[in-house]
Every structure is written in C-alpha cells, then in structure tokens.
Amino acid sequence: MKTLFDYASRECADGLFPECDVPSAAPSSVLGAEFVRSRAPRIPNLSEGDVARHYTALSKLNYGVDDGIYPLGSCTMKYNPKLNEDAARISGFASLHPRVDVSLAQGALGLLYELGKILKSVSGLPSVSLQPVAGAHGELLGMFLFKRYFEARGESGRKRILLPDSAHGTNPASAAIAGFSVTEIRSNERGTVDLDALRKELDSTVAGIMLTVPNTLGIFEENILEVTRLVHEAGGLCYFDGANLNSFIGRARPGDMGADVFHFNLHKTLSTPHGGGGPGAGAVAVSAPLVDFLPVPRVVKAGDEYRLDWDCPRSIGSIHGFYGNFLVAVRAYAYVLQLGEEGLRAVSENAVLNANYLMERLKTTYRLPYDRLCKHEFVLSGEGLPNHVSTLDVAKRLIDYGVHPPTVYFPLIVHEALMIEPTETEGREALDRFAEILETIAREAAEHPELLHDAPRNAPVRRLDQTQAARNPVLTYPFRAEG
Amino acid sequence: MAYPTTFRYTKDHEWVEIEGKRARIGITDHAQAELGDVVFVELPSVGAVVKKGGQLGTVESVKAVSDVFAPVGGKVVEVNKELETSPETVNQSPHADGWLAVIEMSDPADANDLMDAAAYQALIG
Amino acid sequence: MRYLPNADGDRRQMLEALGLRDVEELFSDIPAAVLAKYESTGLAAKSELEVRDALERAAAANEGSSRVSLLGGGIYDHYTPSLVGHVLARSEFYTAYTPYQPEISQGTLTAMFEFQTLVCELLGMELANASMYDGATALAEAVLMADRIRKRGRVAVAANVLPQYRRVLDTYAWAAGIEIVDVPFDATGRCDWAKIPEDVSGLVVQTPNAFGGLESLAGVKAKLGDALLVVATYPIALGLVEPPGSFGADIVVAEGQCLGLPMGFGGPLLGLFATKSDYLRQLPGRVAGRTVDADGKTGYTMAAQTREQHIRRERATSNICTNSALCALAATVYLASVGADGLRRVAQLNLAKAHYLADGVRRIRGAKLVFDAPFFNEFVVRLAEPAGNARARLAEAGFVVDDPAELEALGVGNALRFAVTERRSRSELDRALAVLGGKR
Incomplete structure (x- = not known):
C-alpha cells in the first residue's frame, strides 16, 4: 500500500486559499531571519483527486461497524446512528469557539447541562463532569478525586487501590499516575470478587477499589452491595468502570450499588463512534462527598441562563483544555433523546439477551470457563482446540469469513480468551450467522488446521511480523537521503 | 535444552553461574520459550547496587x-551490551551468549537457597 | 426502536432457547434491592425528525458561531478543505475500533503511520505518537515523561504558557507529585531565560506564547544542562516558522485543531506529541510501525506496545487508550490536501493579515502593541480606552474577541488579544479597525 509520501508532487496545489488581500508580509522582515523556517516539511503537493483516491483506497482496507458484526468484548461496537454525525456537523455546534462569551453559547452550554442531568439520572449519582474525553481519562479523574478527597480528610496515607485480577489495563495505569499503588484481588471460581481476599486487604492504607460492573468476564458482581459496604466501612471509596453500562442501563443505577465514582463511555454506551481509536468521551458521575472536588469549569444553570462556574476552591482543577469533547456529547445527546427511557431499557434487554443467546449456542463448541448467566458479553476459551490451533488462529480465520474477530487474550485470567460482545444492535439472524461461522471454524480446526494456521488469506495483508516491528521499529516514513 | 549442573536457579526462572564473588545471571531456556521472541532487554547500569530479589531488568x-x-545481591559489574542490538540472543543462547549481567556478590550466602538443575527441572516439569 | 433489530418474536424464541420465560430473568443476578431502587429518567422517546429539530434549535442559540472571530488562545478559526469532511465521513474510518487486528485495519494503521511522519516533519522531530487527547493533556504527559527520565520531581514552566495548558498541567503535576516552578516573562512578554531554575527535570515553553509572541529558542538547550526542553507550539505557524526540533527540543507537543478540525466548542481536539528516537521507550500513547506480512508484503501494525497500559499496566508510560484517532486522520488529510506549498501559503496569509491588523491598531491614537516581540497571527494590544469598552463595541459590530480577564490573570491588565486567520478578509479587518478607532 502506497503512503502519502510515495506520491510525486504536482504543481497544482493552489486554489484552496484566496490571494492575499492585504499587503504581503515578508517573513524575514516581520519575524527576523532567526525565526524563518529553513527547510519545508516533506509533504507532497497533490491534486484533490489524488488525495481523495488515496484515502478512499485506505478506507477500503478497514472494517467498520457498517461492514458487519463487530463483536469486540468490552468495546461495545454497536451501530452508530447517522443522525449523530449530522448533528455534530451543524455549524452552530461545529463552528463555535470555546472562548466565546457564555451568552453566545447558550445552546451548547444548555446541551451539556441537559446531557449531564440525564447522566446523573442514569447513574443515580448527584453530580457529573463531562470533561474527561475517554474512558481512561475518566478513570484518571476518578483517581484524582480519590486523592483530593483523602488529602482533604488528612488521610494521605491511603495509598493503595484494590483491583480485581480481571481488570482492564487502564485501571492500574490510571491509579499509578495519581500516585497510588495497586493490589490485585483474585477472582473466585464464579468469576467475581473473592470476598475473603478483599477483607484481608482492607485496612487504613486502602484508598479504594476499582471495579468494572459487570466485570470483564461479562459477569455481574452478585455481591456488589457487600463489596461496596466492606470498602466503605474500611474508609475507602468505590470506583466503577462503566464500560459495560449497556448491560443494565434503564434498570439499575451505580449510585444504588455503592459507587462513589462512575465513568460513562459515551463512545460505547451512547453510540458515539470509536473513530478508529477516538475521540471518545468519558463523563464521570460522583457521590455527594466528592462533588466539591470535580473539575472546573462546571456548567451551571442560573435562572434561564447557563453559565460556566470557575469558582470552586476545592476543585482538583482541570483535566482538559476546555469542556471535554463537546461534539461527542452532541452525538450522545442526540442518541439518548431518541431512545427515551423505554429505549434505554430496551438497550440492556437486547444486549443481555443477545449475549446469552450466543453464549448458549457456542458453549457446546468452545470451552466456556464460567458457565452462568452473563450480561452483555461472555468469554470463551480457545484452549483445547485440536492441532495446536490457538485463539489467535480462530481470530484470524474469522477475518477470512469477513467478520471482525472478538477481543482476544483478555481478560488475562482466562487462557486463550475469546471475549465476545454482540451488542444490542445485532439481530438474531446476525448472531446465528456469526455462531455458524465460529462452528465452521471449530470443524476446520479439526479437519483442516492449516486453514487456521495460515489465516487470514482473504485480507489486505496476511499475518504481520510483529517481532520485526518491535525489534527494528520503523515509525516514520523512511525518506530517501537528500542531496 | 540441557540445564547446566554448574548453575543455580530461581523459581522466577533466572540462572546464576557463580565464580568466586562473581555471579553471572541470565534467564532460563524455559523462560525464553514461555516469553517467545525477545524484542528488547532492559539492563541495569554498571555500578548499580541491587538487593537479592530486587529488580535487575x-x-x-x-x-x-x-x-x-x-x-543474589551486590553490585552490577558487567552487563551484556550485545543484547541492546541483538535481543534475539536471549532466545538463541539463553544459557551462554544471552547472559544479562554479572553481579559482584556482597554476601555469598545469598546463593545458598537457590535450586540446583535437578530441582529446577522438577519445578518446570 | 429502529436501532435494535430484534422483533418481539425473535426475543421470544431466543428466551425459549435459553429456557427462560421472562426477560427479567436475565437480570436476576443484579441484587433485588438495587433493581427496586431504580428511578426512571422520565425521558420520552423522540423521533429522528423531532430530535434533529431540537438540535438545530439548540445550535441556533449559539450566536457566537456566526460572529466574525478574532478569537485565538490556542483554538483558531481556520479553513478546512471540503475533502477532509468527506474522508472523515467514510464509515470504514469513523466506525472502526482501535486497530488491534491489523489485517483488517490497514487503512487506519497506514494513516497513523502517515500522521506520525507528518507530525515529525512539521515539528522537526524524529518520533511521534498517534495522538493525545488535546494540546493541554499532551503537555501534561510531556512533563510526566520528562520527570520519568530525569526524576528530579521539579519542572520549570514559563509563566506565559496558555492558561488552559497550565491548568491541566497543574492538575497532573499535583497528582504525580511534581513541583512546578514558574519562570517569569520579560518586557517582550517572552520567557526570561536568565531565570531558569536549576535542578529541574525539564523546562516547558510555548511558542507562540499566550501573548502570541515567538520564543527565541536558539541557545536555550545549552542553558538547561541535562534538563529536557519541552516545547508547545502551533502547527500552522510552522508553515513559516523554524520548528522547535531545530533548536534541540526534547519533546514537542501541539494542539492540532488548526489542522482541519472544527473548533467544536473546544472538543474533540488533537494532541500532537513528538520526541527524539532515543526516548521511544518513554513515549506515552499508541504508535504504528511498518513491517511485513507472511508473504513479505509491506504492512502496518501497532508497535512498541509493551510501553502501554494493556501490557505494562501500572508501569505503563501512560494510561491513555482511546486517543484522538479520527482527529489525527483529519489532520493527515488536511496536510495531504494543502501540501507543503499550501501550508506555507496559509501561514503566509495568517502572517500578513495579522500584521495588517496590528499595523492598523498602531495607527490608532493612544493604541499600541503591548509586547515588542515577533508574532505570527496573534498579538496583544492596549488602547487609550478601557479594553472592556473596546471589546463591547466590537461585539456590537459582530466580532468576538477574547475576554481580557484571562490576560489580566497573567499580569497583563487592560489588554485585548487578537488572532487573525486566513478566513478574515481585509474588509472585516478594516471594519474592526474602524470600530477600534471610534469610527462607525
């Protein structure tokens, strides 16, 4: 595949910008020679058609939700409504500078305020910040809030965060940035937090626990009330990673489970697109004791007017240059307005029904380490497949069938994990087709294992040499030496 | 691959070859096989003092x-610079050319509780 | 609900296959006490048409979006070529996930590789990641990285860094236990190199700075000993201005909004992050690399992943996972569309128009530029009248201008900051000058 830098420059790049209608300014005289760029960046000058074709060709090497089922566990790759995209492109939103006077941005502030209100209601928590721009950014905010809370209470000795061994990698990484150390709590044979192991760790050095609810096995912590009670009794706080909210939205609220901090992934639960790795949005809702510490500025309503409140002396400060990913919030708001309460409930119903239906069908073909009611996702294991076929082989073979593979090798506590989340926006026939493909692949593993070992064959590239990429990293285009 | 009987081993899959106060250290054949293609080795700096059980790299x-x-604890007196450019040596020759560092032991008794080749092979099965 | 394809009949059959009678049985693992406490959001479902109308109305209430912008301070009203939006609207790009399965993500990965190369070319650096959330968080991550490398627990920061960068930096530094030491600015509004403290892990400067002035980076690196030089910059300016990499900067970050992203009320934005090759293992965030497939064909994959949270967990170089991939694609297509020549041309338009406005201001009685430093497209003025009055008259005439309170907080009272991009016409600038000069 050609890169942009493999195209030869043309002499046709003008026409985008007008002729200068003011006296021209010679850079060397207005800036001084010291500041004038001595060597132009190596970017080819191309016709618009060249560029359009190049990126169209690249797009065809990708797979998106519009191409078919995208069963990545814990990622909630559901359909992204087109209205969301149109809404975010309305000029009144897209062309709004973040520094305009609040009186000139009432629509935007109102939207943030109203979305915040909905998120408070969904979470059952009294306050929310829309500043975090990704799930991990929400986690980071959560850890900052923990830190400030204990500082304010004179309990800076609380330096430990407890984490189930099934936790997503961002959890320990976020805790570490805020200066916490991490203690893993093992899961029990049912795939949930081992209460005895938890009790043993709880003491005055514990700042709190980070839980994913339901957890990364797709299992709801039945003892959630006991877990949060124990942590609270020990003086700690409870963080809930909300990546899996689509499994209980409209039916249960983290605030009623003992959450002190709950982060939403608007790019998962509320249908905003993943963009090939962002931008997302990671709104955070908090319990009463943490409200004062939320970031500034905060969107508030005074009478009929929306304002930005900067006067929050106990706040942790800011975690984003402005107000978070506003245009992502617009998309999420468009979605939630369409759904309404009934729609939110239908989301969790279909997410959980789809996952259980698929799990029930596939558990006879693949090993299911935790055979019990799941929520929006479940984890199979490729262990025990014949002929040295691995989970990775199964994933790559799925590509040959034109389907995106599930999340593989996560969570870490399941060997050869295949983590499957069908999402609520797939219908029964799509689930049946996906199951048939996985069943066919299991047969192939026994009868024609080479089809799996060599997969993919029907993809833009075959398996890539990751070892070479790591040993001799080529991270920028190797321009030929000049001169 | 054979596990040299002159080495001592840890449960974390390091080997040690002791000559006087000098302890040459590497990871075992079992460890490199579990890890797969080694793409990078981070070595301590020469002169660094490490405790027994502390992180070496x-x-x-x-x-x-x-x-x-x-x-074993002591001062790092030599590191295998070759690994910076050819980390694959750890895969190819874990018990010889793929050594990581040499520590000058501060307490020779540190080696006493390490396993011999037979015990290590029993551990990894 | 038209986003949920299962019909009632499907759901019944699926429940039957599970041996269940009622949907509620699927939620029997959630404690009954929790289910019982649930309270409805009270939201009524709306049709697409109704929601669209409601959003159009909300957008129309953002009067600021249609005013003539002289606003800057890190976010600028630049022109985006039409092609950028069309590429971004391709669902193969915007509905895809992070490219963990490289064989069916070559589009995203190739674009990431191009983006990293473009960032290095622009900033004059050797190594760039695939993006951070925004310029401010990129700077905060740069400071964490500098302190990981030098471990002194102290970082010097120029006092003329844009406040939104500083706020975020202060929060991250507090959490990480890093002390921030201010470096004052001199009479030209630029960082006073004589006042760099010793024993710091790095020095942070921004060019153009919060006053629009270009920092003179020549020779700074030599004053720092082994402390890292961390520079925040403005990519469009680099169409004309020598990039920080040429002055030995160790880490360069930037806000990439100017490269084809809407202002969007401040988000999503795009953090650019570049450094020297030697620091690869300390780099935060994702990075794409070139390799070959099983047939020897060139392809791209995520590289150097052992730095990242999904492998190194609490010892990762950052917790970042989702970044600003689609915004990075926008910047990539923007730069591909304008090319090196177009980038220079747009920078030249900014330079000429900003200097035209500045020259006009200088001719107004009692008005002057506050700082005598070279600037690109943004500058600070003081008038014979109170800044607030002039701003109010500009607002009446349909312009939007920064609130002087922010400059005041930086110690520059009664002053206005103007930013002028290629989108401003001479007639708009003449109108602004007429308002400032007291003419109608």
Whole structure:
C-alpha cells in the first residue's frame, strides 16, 4: 500500500486559499531571519483527486461497524446512528469557539447541562463532569478525586487501590499516575470478587477499589452491595468502570450499588463512534462527598441562563483544555433523546439477551470457563482446540469469513480468551450467522488446521511480523537521503 | 535444552553461574520459550547496587514484559551490551551468549537457597 | 426502536432457547434491592425528525458561531478543505475500533503511520505518537515523561504558557507529585531565560506564547544542562516558522485543531506529541510501525506496545487508550490536501493579515502593541480606552474577541488579544479597525 509520501508532487496545489488581500508580509522582515523556517516539511503537493483516491483506497482496507458484526468484548461496537454525525456537523455546534462569551453559547452550554442531568439520572449519582474525553481519562479523574478527597480528610496515607485480577489495563495505569499503588484481588471460581481476599486487604492504607460492573468476564458482581459496604466501612471509596453500562442501563443505577465514582463511555454506551481509536468521551458521575472536588469549569444553570462556574476552591482543577469533547456529547445527546427511557431499557434487554443467546449456542463448541448467566458479553476459551490451533488462529480465520474477530487474550485470567460482545444492535439472524461461522471454524480446526494456521488469506495483508516491528521499529516514513 | 549442573536457579526462572564473588545471571531456556521472541532487554547500569530479589531488568517480547529479579545481591559489574542490538540472543543462547549481567556478590550466602538443575527441572516439569 | 433489530418474536424464541420465560430473568443476578431502587429518567422517546429539530434549535442559540472571530488562545478559526469532511465521513474510518487486528485495519494503521511522519516533519522531530487527547493533556504527559527520565520531581514552566495548558498541567503535576516552578516573562512578554531554575527535570515553553509572541529558542538547550526542553507550539505557524526540533527540543507537543478540525466548542481536539528516537521507550500513547506480512508484503501494525497500559499496566508510560484517532486522520488529510506549498501559503496569509491588523491598531491614537516581540497571527494590544469598552463595541459590530480577564490573570491588565486567520478578509479587518478607532 502506497503512503502519502510515495506520491510525486504536482504543481497544482493552489486554489484552496484566496490571494492575499492585504499587503504581503515578508517573513524575514516581520519575524527576523532567526525565526524563518529553513527547510519545508516533506509533504507532497497533490491534486484533490489524488488525495481523495488515496484515502478512499485506505478506507477500503478497514472494517467498520457498517461492514458487519463487530463483536469486540468490552468495546461495545454497536451501530452508530447517522443522525449523530449530522448533528455534530451543524455549524452552530461545529463552528463555535470555546472562548466565546457564555451568552453566545447558550445552546451548547444548555446541551451539556441537559446531557449531564440525564447522566446523573442514569447513574443515580448527584453530580457529573463531562470533561474527561475517554474512558481512561475518566478513570484518571476518578483517581484524582480519590486523592483530593483523602488529602482533604488528612488521610494521605491511603495509598493503595484494590483491583480485581480481571481488570482492564487502564485501571492500574490510571491509579499509578495519581500516585497510588495497586493490589490485585483474585477472582473466585464464579468469576467475581473473592470476598475473603478483599477483607484481608482492607485496612487504613486502602484508598479504594476499582471495579468494572459487570466485570470483564461479562459477569455481574452478585455481591456488589457487600463489596461496596466492606470498602466503605474500611474508609475507602468505590470506583466503577462503566464500560459495560449497556448491560443494565434503564434498570439499575451505580449510585444504588455503592459507587462513589462512575465513568460513562459515551463512545460505547451512547453510540458515539470509536473513530478508529477516538475521540471518545468519558463523563464521570460522583457521590455527594466528592462533588466539591470535580473539575472546573462546571456548567451551571442560573435562572434561564447557563453559565460556566470557575469558582470552586476545592476543585482538583482541570483535566482538559476546555469542556471535554463537546461534539461527542452532541452525538450522545442526540442518541439518548431518541431512545427515551423505554429505549434505554430496551438497550440492556437486547444486549443481555443477545449475549446469552450466543453464549448458549457456542458453549457446546468452545470451552466456556464460567458457565452462568452473563450480561452483555461472555468469554470463551480457545484452549483445547485440536492441532495446536490457538485463539489467535480462530481470530484470524474469522477475518477470512469477513467478520471482525472478538477481543482476544483478555481478560488475562482466562487462557486463550475469546471475549465476545454482540451488542444490542445485532439481530438474531446476525448472531446465528456469526455462531455458524465460529462452528465452521471449530470443524476446520479439526479437519483442516492449516486453514487456521495460515489465516487470514482473504485480507489486505496476511499475518504481520510483529517481532520485526518491535525489534527494528520503523515509525516514520523512511525518506530517501537528500542531496 | 540441557540445564547446566554448574548453575543455580530461581523459581522466577533466572540462572546464576557463580565464580568466586562473581555471579553471572541470565534467564532460563524455559523462560525464553514461555516469553517467545525477545524484542528488547532492559539492563541495569554498571555500578548499580541491587538487593537479592530486587529488580535487575526486564525482558520483553512483542506482547509481554517480564521482570528479571536479582538472584543474589551486590553490585552490577558487567552487563551484556550485545543484547541492546541483538535481543534475539536471549532466545538463541539463553544459557551462554544471552547472559544479562554479572553481579559482584556482597554476601555469598545469598546463593545458598537457590535450586540446583535437578530441582529446577522438577519445578518446570 | 429502529436501532435494535430484534422483533418481539425473535426475543421470544431466543428466551425459549435459553429456557427462560421472562426477560427479567436475565437480570436476576443484579441484587433485588438495587433493581427496586431504580428511578426512571422520565425521558420520552423522540423521533429522528423531532430530535434533529431540537438540535438545530439548540445550535441556533449559539450566536457566537456566526460572529466574525478574532478569537485565538490556542483554538483558531481556520479553513478546512471540503475533502477532509468527506474522508472523515467514510464509515470504514469513523466506525472502526482501535486497530488491534491489523489485517483488517490497514487503512487506519497506514494513516497513523502517515500522521506520525507528518507530525515529525512539521515539528522537526524524529518520533511521534498517534495522538493525545488535546494540546493541554499532551503537555501534561510531556512533563510526566520528562520527570520519568530525569526524576528530579521539579519542572520549570514559563509563566506565559496558555492558561488552559497550565491548568491541566497543574492538575497532573499535583497528582504525580511534581513541583512546578514558574519562570517569569520579560518586557517582550517572552520567557526570561536568565531565570531558569536549576535542578529541574525539564523546562516547558510555548511558542507562540499566550501573548502570541515567538520564543527565541536558539541557545536555550545549552542553558538547561541535562534538563529536557519541552516545547508547545502551533502547527500552522510552522508553515513559516523554524520548528522547535531545530533548536534541540526534547519533546514537542501541539494542539492540532488548526489542522482541519472544527473548533467544536473546544472538543474533540488533537494532541500532537513528538520526541527524539532515543526516548521511544518513554513515549506515552499508541504508535504504528511498518513491517511485513507472511508473504513479505509491506504492512502496518501497532508497535512498541509493551510501553502501554494493556501490557505494562501500572508501569505503563501512560494510561491513555482511546486517543484522538479520527482527529489525527483529519489532520493527515488536511496536510495531504494543502501540501507543503499550501501550508506555507496559509501561514503566509495568517502572517500578513495579522500584521495588517496590528499595523492598523498602531495607527490608532493612544493604541499600541503591548509586547515588542515577533508574532505570527496573534498579538496583544492596549488602547487609550478601557479594553472592556473596546471589546463591547466590537461585539456590537459582530466580532468576538477574547475576554481580557484571562490576560489580566497573567499580569497583563487592560489588554485585548487578537488572532487573525486566513478566513478574515481585509474588509472585516478594516471594519474592526474602524470600530477600534471610534469610527462607525
């Protein structure tokens, strides 16, 4: 595949910008020679058609939700409504500078305020910040809030965060940035937090626990009330990673489970697109004791007017240059307005029904380490497949069938994990087709294992040499030496 | 691959070859096989003082990072610079050319509780 | 609900296959006490048409979006070529996930590789990641990285860094236990190199700075000993201005909004992050690399992943996972569309128009530029009248201008900051000058 830098420059790049209608300014005289760029960046000058074709060709090497089922566990790759995209492109939103006077941005502030209100209601928590721009950014905010809370209470000795061994990698990484150390709590044979192991760790050095609810096995912590009670009794706080909210939205609220901090992934639960790795949005809702510490500025309503409140002396400060990913919030708001309460409930119903239906069908073909009611996702294991076929082989073979593979090798506590989340926006026939493909692949593993070992064959590239990429990293285009 | 009987081993899959106060350290054949293609080795600096059981360095494959712990305490007097450019040596020759560092032991008794080749082979099965 | 394809009949059959009678049985693992406490959001479902109308109305209430902008301070009203939006609207790009399965993500990965190369070319650096959330968080991550490398627990920061960068930096530094030491600015509004403290892990400067002035980076690196030089910059300016990499900067970050992203009320934005090759293992965030497939064909994959949270967990170089991939694609297509020549041309338009406005201001009685430093497209003025009055008259005439309170907080009272991009016409600038000069 050609890169942009493999195209030869043309002499046709003008026409985008007008002729200068003011006296021209010679850079060397207005800036001084010291500041004038001595060597132009190596970017080819191309016709618009060249560029359009190049990126169209690249797009065809990708797979998106519009191409078919995208069963990545814990990622909630559901359909992204087109209205969301149109809404975010309305000029009144897209062309709004973040520094305009609040009186000139009432629509935007109102939207943030109203979305915040909905998120408070969904979470059952009294306050929310829309500043975090990704799930991990929400986690980071959560850890900052923990830190400030204990500082304010004179309990800076609380330096430990407890984490189930099934936790997503961002959890320990976020805790570490805020200066916490991490203690893993093992899961029990049912795939949930081992209460005895938890009790043993709880003491005055514990700042709190980070839980994913339901957890990364797709299992709801039945003892959630006991877990949060124990942590609270020990003086700690409870963080809930909300990546899996689509499994209980409209039916249960983290605030009623003992959450002190709950982060939403608007790019998962509320249908905003993943963009090939962002931008997302990671709104955070908090319990009463943490409200004062939320970031500034905060969107508030005074009478009929929306304002930005900067006067929050106990706040942790800011975690984003402005107000978070506003245009992502617009998309999420468009979605939630369409759904309404009934729609939110239908989301969790279909997410959980789809996952259980698929799990029930596939558990006879693949090993299911935790055979019990799941929520929006479940984890199979490729262990025990014949002929040295691995989970990775199964994933790559799925590509040959034109389907995106599930999340593989996560969570870490399941060997050869295949983590499957069908999402609520797939219908029964799509689930049946996906199951048939996985069943066919299991047969192939026994009868024609080479089809799996060599997969993919029907993809833009075959398996890539990751070892070479790591040993001799080529991270920028190797321009030929000049001169 | 044979596990040299002149070496001592740890449960974390390091080996040590002791000559007087000098302890040459590497990771075992079992460890490199579990890890897969080694793509990077992080070595301590010469002169660093490490405690027995403390972190000596890391060995990385494409998708895993494995800590290397010091089987004995003391001062790092030599490191295998070759690994910076050819980390694959750890895979090719884990018990010889793929050594990581030499520690000058502060307490020779540190080696007493390490396993011999037979015990280590029993451990890894 | 038209986003949920299962019909009632499907759901019944699926429940039957599970041996269940009622949907509620699927939620029997959630404690009954929790289910019982649930309270409805009270939201009524709306049709697409109704929601669209409601959003159009909300957008129309953002009067600021249609005013003539002289606003800057890190976010600028630049022109985006039409092609950028069309590429971004391709669902193969915007509905895809992070490219963990490289064989069916070559589009995203190739674009990431191009983006990293473009960032290095622009900033004059050797190594760039695939993006951070925004310029401010990129700077905060740069400071964490500098302190990981030098471990002194102290970082010097120029006092003329844009406040939104500083706020975020202060929060991250507090959490990480890093002390921030201010470096004052001199009479030209630029960082006073004589006042760099010793024993710091790095020095942070921004060019153009919060006053629009270009920092003179020549020779700074030599004053720092082994402390890292961390520079925040403005990519469009680099169409004309020598990039920080040429002055030995160790880490360069930037806000990439100017490269084809809408202002969007401040988000999503795009953090650019570049450094020297030697620091690869300390780099935060994702990075794409070139390799070959099983047939020897060139392809791209995520590289150096052992730095990242999904492998190194609490010892990762950052917790970042989702970044600003689609915004990075926008910047990539923007730069591909304008090319090196177009980038220079747009920078030249900014320079000429900003200097035209500045020259006009200088001719107004009692008005002057506050700082005598070279600037690109943004500058600070003081008038014979109170800044607030002039701003109010500009607002009446349909312009939007920064609130002087922010400059005041930086110690520059009664002053206005103007930013002028290629989108401003001479007639708009003449109108602004007429308002400032007291003419109608």
